Amino acid sequence: MKREYSLAHLTVLGCAPPEMIYIASLTGYDYVSIRPIYMGLPGEPNYDLANNKEMYKLTKTALKETGIKVNDIELARIFDGMDVKKYEPAFEVAAELGAKGMISSVWTPNREYATEKFIELCDLAKQYNLDVNLEFVTWADLSTLKEAKEFLKTVNxxxxGIMIDTLHFNRSRVNLEELDNIPKEWFNFAHICDGPAEIPTNKEGLIHTGRDERLYVGEGAIDIASIINRMPEDVVLSIELPHIQRVKDFGYTEHARRCIETAKKYFGEHPRA
Incomplete structure (x- = not known):
């Protein structure tokens, strides 16, 4: 089975969705993973398609002209004081653009509250035929595969779904065998990238690599093949690989091309057993 690849938002952070789609088409991707939910982070562009009609129109045109599809949107965070209904315009856009699902993560230590809001999120997303894929992030309040599995069982x-990011998987020190106990239908897509062998011991270090300096697949020390090959064959591989210096050196298009070329080479050398 031919692996399918998606170009993730953080890999080409400075590109609006239309430009991102054309880059994905030029460099050999099948999908894009966009961020129409504005998070207000320092230096983050606002790609809120629900409130930017011209950008939304250009995004639809780019999808039609290239044949690229939208795999997922992000990021429907669970946090204290949130209003799940505020995500609905982005869900509507996602459905109109043909997205399969979204990414969510938990940023509150109050597990009962997080469960309540996540259930509300799932029920709202279902109205738009969207899956809600929970990502455990090394520096978030839900940071391990075990916690994610228990959380989703409670949500019921x-x-x-569970969205595995190979960097967070490695840095949360998850055992590979834990993947064998996850329901196969929970695996829809995964984020792939590589990272150095040394795992930072503080939050700042974890964030720096995660947002600014991930490595091309096969370039670092993460056993990516052993992680991905435990998932179903049809899992889409979304390359989330931000690297500020390489974007400065090569530009977004060349960086995106290197991301997918190194990934294809790596998986060609590490086929499924």
Whole structure:
């Protein structure tokens, strides 16, 4: 089975969705993973398609002209004081653009509250035929595969999934065998990138690599093949690989091309058993 690849938002952070789609088409991707939910982070562009009609129109045109599809949107965070309904315009856009699902993560230590809001999120997403894929992030309040599995079992909704990011998987020190105990239907797509052998011991160090300096697949020390090959064959591989210096050196298009070329080379050398 031919692996399918998606170009993730953080890999080409400075590119609006239309430009991102054309870059994905030029460099050999099948999908894009966009961020129409504005998070207000320092230096983050606002790609809120629901409130930017011209950008939305250009995004639809780019999808039609290239044949690229939208795999997922991000990021429907769970945090204290949130209003799940505020995500609905982005869900509507996602459905109109043909997205399969979204990414969510938990940023509150109050597990009962997080469960309540996640259930509300899943029920709202279901109205738009979207799956809600929970990502455990090394520096978030839900940071391990075990926690994610227990959380989703409590949530008990049909449209849930677990989204594995190979960097967070490695840095949370998850055992490979834990993947064998996850329901196969929970695996819809995965984020892939590589990273150095040394795992930072503080939050700042974890964030720096995660947002600014991930490595091309096969360039670092993460056993990516052993992680991905434990998932179903049809899992989409979304390359989330921000690297500020390389973007400065090569530009976004060349960086995106190197991302997918190194990934294809790596998986060609590490086929499924």
């Amino acid at each position: 909704r049909e449209n849930v």
